[in-house]
Structure formats: C-alpha cells, structure tokens
Amino acid sequence: MTLPRSRDTAPSAANDDTIAKRYLAEMTLDEKATLLTGDSVWTTAAVPRLGLPSLRMADGPHGVRRTPSTGSMAFSAHAATCFPTASSTAATWDPDLLREMGEAIGREAIALEVDVVLGPGVNMKRSPLCGRNFEYFSEDPYLAGRLAVGWIDGIQSLGVGASLKHLAVSNQETRRMSVSAEVDERALREIYLPAFEQAVTAARPWTVMCSYNRINGVYASEHRQLLTDILRSEWGFDGFVVSVGAAVHDRPSALAAGTDLEMPGPRPRRVRSVIEAVHAGVLDEKVVDEAALRVLRIIVKASATPKGGSFDAAAHHALARRIAAEGMVLLKNDGVLPLATGGRIAVIGRAAKEPRIQGGGSSQITPTQVDSPIDELVRSAGGATIFYSPGYDDEQHERPDLVADAVAAAADSDVAVVFVALPVAKESEAGDRTDLDLVPQHVALIRAVCAAQPRTVVVLFNGSAVVVAPWIDGAAAVLEAWLSGQAAGGAIADVLFGATEPSGRLAETFPLRLEDTPAYLNFPGDGDRVRYGEGVYIGYRWYEARDLPVAFPFGHGLSYTTFRYDHARVSTTSFADVDGVTVFVDVTNTGGRAGSDVVQVYVRDVEASVQRPNKELRGFAKVRLEAGETRTVEVRLDPRAFAFWDVRRRAWVTEGGAFEILIGSSSAAIHAVIPVTLVESATNSSTLTDMSPLQDWLADAAGRPGALELVQSLAPILGGVFGKAVTDPDDLDPHFHSYFSAMPIRDLLEFAAPAGGPEPEARLLELADSRRTAVSGHASDSPAFVGTRNG
C-alpha cells in the first residue's frame, strides 16, 4: 500500500494527521519501533512496503550542515551559507531579520534535500563561561524567545522543519551528558523554560530536541513532566521530540516519558528493547503508536515540500553580511569611528586575514565563501592607504618581533585597527572556558599599539562576553564583531567606514570580572551536580540585585547618531491583570545621519509578595530613523509581563498593586519610568491553605475579612497571652505580629480555640467558605483547601 499525499490537496494539519494515521494502521510493531530509532546518523527509516519516505535532518542553527553521506558525522559538509551565530544574531534584536535568515536557511535546506534543520538553540547564557554560548541567544528568556520565533517562522514558512533545542537547562558543556542541573521551580519557569515556551506556543516548531543533562536528577530524555506534562499538555506541542547523540539511556523509559525519536542509528538493540518491552507488558503499545504517529505526521508534512534545486549563494552571502553588520555592537567610541576614507590605516592582527566566523562542534558550517576583513577594508577604504601587520602568530607564542612591527605600523598611521579572536578551543561544543580573558599575547599587543597610537580601534571575534578591563582604557573604540559568519569581513568594513550604522545591542552583560558573574560559585558544579544557587538572578537580574558595576550592561550599544526619548506614556495607568497595557514613546534621531535604536521596555514589581528581580525585559522594538526623524514606538505588554511563577499554586500569578514600566536604551540607561497599578481579579487571589500563616490570610483580599473576624473572636484568649485586649491585629504590639502572624491558621485555632466553642475544624471550614464566597460570589462544593497539613 502506498499513501502518497495527493498533490492537489493543500497541506493541512488535519490532512497530515489523516495520512499519518493511515500509515500507522498499516504498520507492524517492528516497523513502528524501527521508525523510532534513526536509520542512519541523519535519517529515519523508510518503509518501502508502504511507500513511506525517510526524513532527513541536518545540523544548524546558523546554516545547513549537510554531510555528504547520511552515515557521516563529519564536520566537513556540502557548502552552505555560514550565517552569523546566535551570539551575533541576538544582538540585532530584530526578529524580522531572524525570520529572513530562517527563510534563507530553509531555501538551502530544500536545495540540499534536508527536511528538518536542528536549531535554534534557546538555552540561557547562565555563565559567560559556557563553551556553547555562541549558539545561544541571550541571558534573557524573553529576548531569546522572540528571536527564536522569528527564525522558526522563517524556516517553517518554506515547509522545512525546525528543531528547537536543547530542552532543557543545558547551560554548560562540562560533563554535559551526566551532570544534573539542580534548579528551583521558579528559576525553571521564569528563566530556563520561557524561551522554549514562547517558541513552542507562537511558532510551533515541528520538533524539539531534548538535552543531554539531567534536571534535578532526571535525564531530560526521561523527564516525563518536562516532555509530556509541560511541553505537550501545557504548551500544546504537537511535533516530535528527538534526542541526538547519547541522550537516551533507557529507550523504553525515554519513549514513555515523551522522547519519540532517538538519533542517530541504526541501533538494532534499541529497536529490540522497545519491541521486547511491549511484549513483556512493560511498555504499552499505545505509547509506541503515539510516538510513531507524531513522527509520521512530520514525515508526511515534510514530504509535501519538494526538495532539490539550488540556492542563490550570492544573495544569501549578502543577507549574511547585512545580518552580521546589524549584530555588531559598538561598545566604545571616542569619535574615531566611523573611519575616514582617506589617510593611512594600520590593520593589525592575523584575524584580519583569517577571521573567526563560527564556533566549534556540531554547528560548524562549510561556507560557500569567506570574506577577508582586510580585503573588504581595502575595498571600502576609498582613498585611504592600508598597511597590514600580523601582530601575533597562530600558536599564541610571545612574539616581541611581531608586536614591534605592529607598533611601528600603528605609529606611522593615522589610525590603527587591531583584530583579535578567542581561540576556537575556547568556544566549542563539549568544553567550557575557564576564564573570560583574551589571549595574553593579544592583550599585550592591544596595549602596545594603543600606547603608540591613541586612535586605535579594537575589533573582537568571540561568541560570548570577555573581560575588557585590562586593556579597554587605552582603546579609542571597540567593535564587538562576535562570530558572525562568512560575511563578517564585509560587515566589519561596512560598520567601520559607516556604510552601515552599528545597531547591535548586547544580548548579554559584559561583566568586569569573572568573580562577579552570577554562577561564579556554582559553575560548572561539583562532579555530576551543579546547583543553580543564583535562582532567577542570572545576567542583568543578578548584577542589578547585587548592585555590581559591569563593563557593559545588557542592551548596551552605541550608534553613530544620537536619539532622544519623549512623551513616554501608557494606554492606561490602571488595568486589570487579564488585560495588559500598551506603552508608547516618541523616539527622535537627534544626530546628523540615519540610525537604528532598540527601545527596551522593562517591568519592575514594586510591591511583590516574593523576591523579584529589580527589572525584567518584557518588550522591545527596533526603530530605524532618518536624521531628524521622530517616530512613535509602540510596545504591547501582555499580562504575563507582570507575572511570576507561584510555586505554591504552580501557576503564573499576576499580583495586584504598584508596578513600574521602565523605558530605556539599555538595562542601565532608563529614560522614563511610568508608575502603573495592576488591579488583580478576585479569581486570581493566591492559594491559601489551612497551613498558611495568619499573615497570608490577612494579606489576601478575600481571606482578610474572615481572618480578622477569627482573630477578633479569639481576642480574649490571644489578649490573655499578652495581657491586653485584641480587636484588630493591625493595632497589635509588634510581638503579636512576629509571633501569631507567622502561625499557620490551623495551629492558631488549635492554640487559641476557646473551651466549649466550635471545634477548630468547623471554624476552618467557615473561614474557607467565607473566602470562597468573596472570590466567586457564592460558596461552592470544591474542597475547602488546596493542600493541607495532611496532603
């Protein structure tokens, strides 16, 4: 039986489902189990008997790594555009640009006959030391999520699937296949999961890749709560979960938890273990069916996109150049940039000839071409004369001769541009950095050149924050060029000479010292356990809470023009927690040339009942303005922008009260603060139990009247304890507060119930009823308390 998609039927989810179910109905248990383990490194098993094709995957996320043979894990692959890595694309703060990049990668995947590209990576940059940070977007989940949505929308709009990775809490490479990330529930929900949540709910990736590590002791591949309860039930994910490499340990358990497809293959033992588990009654065949159906749906969906042909390499190279330029961050500029197209320019550093364009490991692309920065500078230099001096050798030896030559060239020029790169080994999959420093020889070179030439520009190639303090004072300008793909050289020339405005903004904080970083005391952990002791405080959330100075704050980036923010306002200053609010601000380009700025909107909870970060990014918009132009920028904040994860209710909670909306051009440069009031709907009031302390009952709008009445009725006894009458707990002496207000309400009743009065149990029920009536307007039959002393 062959069930090809009817070409005249428009693809639709319902259609895919019907076809996939027809395949499933025809498949034997052996065929289904075989489908759930790779047939090669990159493909799933075809079923020729049924005409079922295989699905081909290839690495991403900044290009297509399509190996010549399906059985090969080789890094050298078919030529494809090496787009900027996430370190660079994140700094564009431009989801539309990410969408364009996703579309281009989709076109290349089609030409290279790839159905699913393994990316993007949305893990948080918990520590700048993580060797794979270049593949991840940010230290902020909201920013990472928005960018991932752009990328996924782009590639999937062409009928090529994305694989969102690595779910979850994969924030280091050290012992990545065995380490357990010990993370608390709030940090998980507020920091480590939201980018995945946003990408899944808004962009519906075809697949999600689970991570290698354990989360609180359980391997991600076997984490049922994560892969099934959260990913599928809560977020509505309907694609398949894939594990790649050695992420799965017990195949039947992983399958039952929600890992549908294990790659790579072939692995007959794995297939057998599934079949045997079904025969032994340990694994329900329904689990196999469900997983197979999820994989089949994607195979059917992918087969609707005809593959083959070619792609426009020149156009994609031009796009890579545009994205790279948009992501470059001008960290510092005393006015030396943009460079004049005249005079004498000393270009120093081997990286000017051999730029570092990507990180090491599975994401490595074989580029279609690589721009040489120096050649591009020469091309853009107009009448300027360019001199080159290598500055250092490729072995990182001390080379005083090369430094002396560079210093002479710099001294003899009008301006010097020094290119330095972190070594590949420092930023590769499977290893972490141990420091944030540049190579000592490079630091020595920068210092020597800056001493000889005050007009020195430093260009950095690195995939995550570096320490700049030892050398930055001497530099006139610093351009963070990241690992920005095969067109980095051209993009650097565009930015240095001002053909393109530097509009990148940091998606991660640059700390002053490694010792200041959030995970410093807990990275990479002890053996197979890494404690996320900093909780929700990573990135700017940490530096602000600790009031630590940083080298460059999150969101920072200079421009060649200047901007002014006026008339910051909101659609309403008081709004219900279910509504959210819209923020407006007029941005004017006050300089003499066109440029872009990123308006960043942060929220501060002024009177939270739990400890919360000082401010959190909840919205942003990139705006391009001609010289003198003004535009009103609008940013919508939905209710989630004000919420925190309440571990007691296991839910997002928006607490009523005062908030501030902060509008700025970095986390540190806030131009306007708007106080607003959030009105909490009664149904949203927090969960109280019989074991909640009196203070929580008194703080809860619906619980307070009953609790007050209770306290008043217990007044003679409570008063007896303190030798005075008690009528209103707010009037009590401080000792009452510290003693009774901390007492769980059940214990208060046990402690103070009058002899001969109603039993504590009856009073508790009364109390719960009065609160429920206040919340819903009527008493109901639902249980009186959620969670009690007994359960």
Ligand code: GLC
């Ligand atoms: C590893 C990497 C993942 C990559 C895969 C295939 O699992 O962690 O990012 O996509 O290998 O190379």
